[in-house]
Amino acid sequence: MSVFGGLMSTKVTSASIIPVLDLQPLLDGDEAGVRTLAAELKQALQDIGFFSIINHGVSWQLVEQIYEATQTLHSLPQEQKDAITMDRTHGGYLGMGAGTSYASEIAGEVRKPNQNEAFFIHEGGYREANQYPNLQGFKELTATYIQAMQGLADSLLPLLALSLDLEPDFFAKDFDEPSVTLRMSHYPVMEYSDNEWGLAPHTDSSIFTFLPVNDVPGLEVRPAGYDWVQPPVVPCSFVVNSGDMLKRWTNGKYLSTAHRASNLSKVDRYAVPFFYGARDDAVVEPVPTTVSPETPSRYEPTTYGDYQRWFIDRNYRGLTGQAAAETPP
DSSP states (O other): OOSSTTOOOBOOOGGGTSOEEEOHHHHHTOHHHHHHHHHHHHHHHHHTSEEEEESOOOOHHHHHHHHHHHHHHHTSOHHHHHTTBOOSSBOEEEOTTOOOOTTOSTTTTOOOOOOOEEEEEEESTTOOBOOOOSOTTHHHHHHHHHHHHHHHHHHHHHHHHHHTTOOTTTTGGGSSSOEEEEEEEEEOSOOOOTTOOSEEEEOOSSSEEEEEOOSSOOEEEEOTTBOOBOOOOOTTOEEEEEOHHHHHHTTTSSOOOEEEEOOOSSSOEEEOOEEEEOOTTOEEOOOGGGOOSSSOOOSOOEEHHHHHHHHHHHHOHHHHOOOOOSSOO
């Protein structure tokens, strides 16, 4: 039995659960291939909420440079990192134990601080500015990476629309100025106490999250009805998951699946998830093809930005100084 949610679960290999989607038809402009890919995306999002992608068009050399920059960043003296601590409207550094997964019910009553440190860079949305470490070329490199990842995420929007039986440009107006975040995380070697993780069980607030694979695994996923499993490590691939806002946009048809992270290895672990979302004022409500007399809307309209502000205030209340309701807007 799973510790979280009381679900009966069966242990299976990750490769048999989490599909691998080949994006080559998107790059080639293969219309028939894109339709097939949209059907594969639909199945992945409504059954699992996680998938891996290959042939995505992002330079893997660039990914490796971002991982190297993440390691360099977290090797800086603590006082240099503390000097650029994040707050509600500014990106920056989040210290060890400064975040707790209050915004998700997945962890139940377990509310221990997350044992990782991270650095956030935001583009779009409500944040006023980013702060950067004094590292030569860091700002330029991260900007290049964010641009590449936003291009990848943008390319999935027509695919997402087709998977919902909508016109390919259905989401275009809500993502013309997307809200994106790069999180550069460090999970040190450590022993965890009971019910303690590098990042406690949670769901993401985004539309999509992209995580490039590396040599030190630590991500675990809990699809409905299964035990915790690790996604397959496919060379030069991204693990992608759908978040809370896509679940709302699809009236619960597409999942926002629980996951957690830790470092049980003997070397430091680094992770660079990229969170992709709509413009700050985009109204999120179930799309027409997910609502019917038999399946009425489960969610009230909200804006993408209002939900994100609630999510940040719930998880990082010590840094933002803002109290947030227990339930999202």
